[in-house]
Amino acid sequence: MTADGKIGVGILGGGGILGAHMTGFAKTTDRCAVVVVAEANPGRDEAIRGLLGPDIRIVRDYHEVLARPDVEAVDIILPHHLHLPATVAAARAGKHVLVEKVMARNVWECDQMIAACEAAGVTLTVCHDRRYHGEWMALKAIVDSGVLGDIFFWKLDHNQNVVMPAASWAHWRDGIGGGCIMSCLTHQIDGLRWYGGEFERVTCMTCVRPERMEGEFLGVVTGTLKSGALAELSINWWTRSNQGDNRLWYEMVQVCGTRGEAYRMDGRGTFIRLHDGADPAALARYGQAALSGFVKVECGAWGGHERCIAEWIKMLRHEPAQIITSGRECRGTVEVAEAAYRSAETGKTIQLPIKPRRWKASGMPAALAGIVGARDLSYHVDTGAKR
Ligand SMILES: NC(=O)c1ccc[n+]([C@@H]2O[C@H](COP(=O)([O-])OP(=O)(O)OC[C@H]3O[C@@H](n4cnc5c(N)ncnc54)[C@H](O)[C@@H]3O)[C@@H](O)[C@H]2O)c1
Known part of the structure; x- marks a missing residue:
């Protein structure tokens, strides 16, 4: 707690995603204060x-943040291989933890994080921002209303051109936790688990080009959910199809049921189409137009990070909060991605749950593995703009 009664927050890592996190902290300055950043x-x-103001305290070693009594909670936005050690150190220091997706590199690491936080009596929350995003939430409301009938198909895509130089932690399997599937298809896996329930089994194929990154830059995952629905998920970290004129999309979720279908697509919003007029309440809600085409539904105008952080702060203040991404909950997302890797390795379909295995290092340069000092570790997402 800070001197003026606010939740004192320390941020571990000051890289690219800090800006998105500041959209949340900037809107909660009446209840929390970011007192220090470790970068x-x-x-x-x-x-x-530029993001936190000229007076923000910046330290190089995150253990200095953990030693501060005015820091009650930490927001961990470090490279993936540091999520486990930083979370365990934070828990042992008695700090509540918010950790960016992906929670960790495998379920074994997730379990260590959960155990450390539970032993210390601190909360562990994962910033799976899509679950807090207005448009993703609008699709969840459609699915939960039952208006689509019996849901039998899901399709989720993630498309962008992510450039991973060898100097970046994210180039290496050890840094990112595999490749694009663990790093970012986990957005889609997590969203699907939230929408449609748990996976039953998973099959996966991947594509690797070592000059691009050590792990896969393309992945296709198919699976069945316990509900019986079939799911198709893909990630493409080469495509420019999300940019420019006549573009396709960055992320897309489509769901089909016996009585209708719905989708959410970046740049468009969330839409529903009914296949029959048997449900008068649905017709009244979405209108006749929903019988002949897709109609746009109303969505909250907030971003996922912004709302996740606002809810996290409420939870820390013991106010009513909608936190739906605890460490225990989000462990399952890492498990599906890890099962997908086991499928790609063995050529077999993998049944869930899987048995946790310790991370097997594959040779990320030692200089990238620990505290790195004055080095530029960054990768970049190509937005189509000139750099
Ligand atoms: N939700 C999303 O859409 C989204 C998008 C991008 C990144 N992310 C997540 O955010 C997290 C961070 O990613 P990023 O894009 O900001 O990466 P980044 O490489 O831009 O930033 C990581 C920062 O951590 C610093 N760092 C590394 N080791 C450190 C140490 N020991 N102590 C202190 N600082 C250290 C690096 O210097 C770097 O500035 C990852 O979990 C990533 O998956 C999420």
Whole structure:
């Protein structure tokens, strides 16, 4: 707690995603204060000050943050291989933890994180931002209303051109936790688990081009859910199809049921189409137009990070809060991605649950593995704009 009664927050890592997290902290300044940022690379200081103000305290070693009595909770936005050690250290220091997706590199690491936080009596929350996003939430409301009937198909895509130089932690399997599936298809896996329930089995194929990144830059996952629905998920970290004129999409979720279908697509919003007029309440709600085409539904205008952080702060203040991404809940998302890797390795369909295995290092350069100091570790997402 800070001197003026606010939740004192320390942020571990001051890289690219800090800006999205600040959309949340900037809107909760009446209840929390970011008192310090740990960032190993001084080259990031200017950007951090640009986001948090010129007086923000910046330290190089995150253990300094954990030693501060005015820090009650930490927001961990470090490379994936550091999520486990930073969470365990934070828990042992008695700090509540918010950790960015992906929770960790495998379920074994998730279990260590959960155990450390439970032993210390602190909360562990994962910032799976899609679950808090207005448009994703609108699709959840459609699905939960039952208006689509018996749901039998899901399709989820993630498309962007992510460039991973070898100097970046994210280039390496050890840093990112595999490749694009663990890093970002986990957005889609997590969204699907939230919408449609748990997976029963998973099959996966991947594509690797070592000059691009060590792990896969393309992945296709198919699976069945316990509900019986079939799911098709894909990630493409080469495509520019999400940019420019006549673009396709960055992310898309489609769901089909016996009485209708719905989708959410970046840049468009969330839509529903009814296949029959048998449900008068649905017709009254969405109108006759929903029988002949897709109609747009109303969505909250907030971003996922913004709302996740606002809810997290409420939870820490013991106010009513809608936190739906605890460590225990989100472990299952990592489990599906890990099962997908086991499928790609063996050529077999993998039944869930899987048995946790310790992370097997594959050779990320040692300089990237620990505290890194004055180095630029960054990768970049190509937005189509000139760099
Ligand atoms: N939700 C989303 O859409 C989204 C998008 C991008 C990234 N992310 C997630 O955010 C997290 C961070 O990713 P990013 O894109 O900001 O990566 P990044 O490489 O831009 O930032 C990571 C930062 O951590 C710093 N760092 C590394 N080791 C450190 C240490 N020991 N102590 C202190 N600082 C250290 C690096 O110098 C770097 O600035 C990851 O979990 C990633 O998956 C989420």
